[in-house]
Amino acid sequence: MTTIEPDTSPDHTTQAAMRQQITARRIARPARSAAVAIGARLLTILVASLLIFVALNAAPGDPVRAVLGAHASQAAVLHERHLLGLDHPLIVRYWDWLGNAVHGNFGTSLVYKTSVGSLLSPRVGTTLFLVFYSLLLTLIGGLTIGVLGGAIPRLSSPTAVLTGVFLAIPAFVAAQILVVIFALHLGWFPVSGNGVGFAGQLRHLTLPAISLAVGWSAWVAQVTRAAIRETAALEHVDTARGRGIATTRLFRRHVLRNASIPIITVSGLTLAALFAGAVVVENAFSLNGLGSLLVSSVSAKDYSVVLAVSVLFVAIFVVVTSVIDGLHVLLDPRIRHGSAR
Amino acid sequence: MTATSMGRIAGRRTAALTRAAGRDPALTVVATLCALIVLVAVCAPLLAPDDPTQTDILHQNLSASGAHLLGTDALGRDILSRLIYGARLSLLGPALVVSSAVGIGTALAIASAWIGGPFDRVVARILDVLFAFPAILLAIVAVAIFGEGLAAPVVALAIAYIPYVARVVRSVALRERHLAYVDAGRSLGFSGFKICVRHILPNVGLMIVAQATIAFASAIMDLAGISFIGLGVQPPASDWGLMVSDGASALLNDHPVETLSAGGAIVITVVLFNLLGERLSTVSEVRR
Numbered sequence: 001m002t003t004i005e006p007d008t009s010p011d012h013t014t015q016a017a018m019r020q021q022i023t024a025r026r027i028a029r030p031a032r033s034a035a036v037a038i039g040a041r042l043l044t045i046l047v048a049s050l051l052i053f054v055a056l057n058a059a060p061g062d063p064v065r066a067v068l069g070a071h072a073s074q075a076a077v078l079h080e081r082h083l084l085g086l087d088h089p090l091i092v093r094y095w096d097w098l099g100n101a102v103h104g105n106f107g108t109s110l111v112y113k114t115s116v117g118s119l120l121s122p123r124v125g126t127t128l129f130l131v132f133y134s135l136l137l138t139l140i141g142g143l144t145i146g147v148l149g150g151a152i153p154r155l156s157s158p159t160a161v162l163t164g165v166f167l168a169i170p171a172f173v174a175a176q177i178l179v180v181i182f183a184l185h186l187g188w189f190p191v192s193g194n195g196v197g198f199a200g201q202l203r204h205l206t207l208p209a210i211s212l213a214v215g216w217s218a219w220v221a222q223v224t225r226a227a228i229r230e231t232a233a234l235e236h237v238d239t240a241r242g243r244g245i246a247t248t249r250l251f252r253r254h255v256l257r258n259a260s261i262p263i264i265t266v267s268g269l270t271l272a273a274l275f276a277g278a279v280v281v282e283n284a285f286s287l288n289g290l291g292s293l294l295v296s297s298v299s300a301k302d303y304s305v306v307l308a309v310s311v312l313f314v315a316i317f318v319v320v321t322s323v324i325d326g327l328h329v330l331l332d333p334r335i336r337h338g339s340a341r
Numbered sequence: 342m343t344a345t346s347m348g349r350i351a352g353r354r355t356a357a358l359t360r361a362a363g364r365d366p367a368l369t370v371v372a373t374l375c376a377l378i379v380l381v382a383v384c385a386p387l388l389a390p391d392d393p394t395q396t397d398i399l400h401q402n403l404s405a406s407g408a409h410l411l412g413t414d415a416l417g418r419d420i421l422s423r424l425i426y427g428a429r430l431s432l433l434g435p436a437l438v439v440s441s442a443v444g445i446g447t448a449l450a451i452a453s454a455w456i457g458g459p460f461d462r463v464v465a466r467i468l469d470v471l472f473a474f475p476a477i478l479l480a481i482v483a484v485a486i487f488g489e490g491l492a493a494p495v496v497a498l499a500i501a502y503i504p505y506v507a508r509v510v511r512s513v514a515l516r517e518r519h520l521a522y523v524d525a526g527r528s529l530g531f532s533g534f535k536i537c538v539r540h541i542l543p544n545v546g547l548m549i550v551a552q553a554t555i556a557f558a559s560a561i562m563d564l565a566g567i568s569f570i571g572l573g574v575q576p577p578a579s580d581w582g583l584m585v586s587d588g589a590s591a592l593l594n595d596h597p598v599e600t601l602s603a604g605g606a607i608v609i610t611v612v613l614f615n616l617l618g619e620r621l622s623t624v625s626e627v628r629r
Binding site (some may be wrong): 058165176272279306314 | 470474475476477478481482484485486487489558562565566569570571572582585586589592593595597600601604607608609611612615616
């Protein structure tokens with residue numbers, strides 16, 4: 001042993017240190033790729049916000065004149081533009097907007113004359129309540145139907161027909177059918193409005209949540225059913241059956257576990273889609289949420305609100321899809337160890 | 342390749358499709374029903390009993406009768422006629438969305454599968470980013486920029502649908518690329534463009550049609566939703582989505598016919614086109 005630096009020679013590296021090194025590398029690789037992934041996601045949000053900002057500013061028509069009316073004097077228009085900072089170059093304005101947005105300040109609404117933040121904050125709760133309520137219903141309904149259809153051959157075709165029809169019912173059509181049955185004829189739920197308090201919100205948001213859940217639970221059910229049937233046909237399941245493993249245990253340990261990855265992907269994508277669906281359903285039930293604010297602001301050409309809400313939605317989608325990717329890495333050892341192809 | 346031999350191959354393909362339809366009576370039934378819906382839209386002036394825009398203040402919200410088979414709406418217009426005319430914009434918008442998305446998506450996917458390398462990777466990355474955004478949000482932002490009407494949502498949805506088409510077509514085109522006939526074409530000295538357009542494209546054609554049919558069904562739902570929230574088709578023009586929201590106040594007063602019939606038209610059409618797409622994609626799988 002003539003070498004001065006014992007660490008460079010494998011002979012001197014103890015087993016423990018080696019193991020430590022390997023563990024460190026194992027953690028370092030995902031950590032670095034996670035950092036890259038998060039950076040890419042942030043960049044996506046940034047580029048999307050820049051594109052929306054530039055596009056909204058390039059839109060034909062002058063929002064200031066639209067708000068002040070056609071008879072406003074030129075001086076008044078110029079004054080208003082100056083107050084809003086609209087007389088600066090586009091890129092400067094984007095930079096200012098971005099700086100403020102990072103601090104939670106999304107500018108002033110042209111129509112409501114208040115800060116966009118004060119418009120968003122009371123509405124966020126309604127939209128989140130609606131989306132997670134319907135996610136819960138979607139998963140309960142979709143997974144139940146999907147597992148039954150996948151595990152019990154006799155139920156396979158009936159569930160296929162059911163999900164095929166449900167998939168074709170847009171949320172706003174489901175909304176009308178539900179209103180006719182459960183609000184007008186049975187009187188169980190109100191026709192529209194937000195409701196006060198948790199119980200009131202729960203009651204008011206039940207029909208909106210169900211109308212969103214109808215189509216998406218059908219999708220979750222279809223993917224679940226397909227995933228279970230595909231996994232059940234794999235060789236390792238046959239082998240396990242040949243070893244005499246009981247059916248329930250076989251299903252739980254060998255089928256459901258392998259089928260869980262596509263099911264989780266679909267659940268995550270559903271969450272992202274429910275936010276988009278909320279835009280339409282909030283309008284169908286006259287709910288005061290982010291989606292209805294977005295639509296009314298588009299009609300009123302209230303661009304600072306449109307910009308804030310749409311960038312917020314983009315951020316939500318990006319975060320949700322990143323979380324799904326992260327879950328994949330955690331759940332699937334093939335991806336975690338980089339052997340997935 | 343001469344025109345006659347091209348014709349013969351096309352004939353053989355049609356024959357194969359006819360044979361597949363013969364083996365699969367469900368495909369024939371579904372395809373016929375879909376064609377009927379399109380026919381109703383095309384022949385609306387011949388089929389509609391009344392003028393869909395003729396208001397009649399004395400006969401508002403009538404129930405179904407011999408004179409008005411589905412009754413009248415809040416402005417006294419014949420609901421059945423509005424339903425029949427509504428089919429036109431309800432199908433035209435999605436048709437424009439799908440034809441442009443499929444055109445661009447297919448070109449991009451085949452080029453990307455053929456060229457490969459960095460081009461393929463860049464295209465895949467851009468499509469991934471686009472994939473993350475729900476179509477309906479893109480459409481709403483487009484309306485904010487270009488104003489209400491069918492045009493902005495149609496363009497936005499066409500862009501949003503490109504990744505769905507491109508993903509599927511790319512994977513199939515990649516598979517075709519490694520088949521013997523492509524090598525044969527190359528050794529005959531055909532250009533890459535010619536092999537792609539004349540040989541790969543026809544072979545994946547049925548699969549693309551199947552994808553387009555399913556995309557058409559979901560474009561019907563998306564565009565109807567945009568009309569429903571008031572950002573799509575503008576009155577006095579109308580489509581089924583707008584009819585659902587037009588009838589919403591009558592629905593609360595126990596006249597649900599307009600809303601429910603328009604909603605039913607959407608659901609039935611979407612179910613049928615989804616079924617057609619699924620059947621066609623099964624046929625295209627069987628053929629390979």
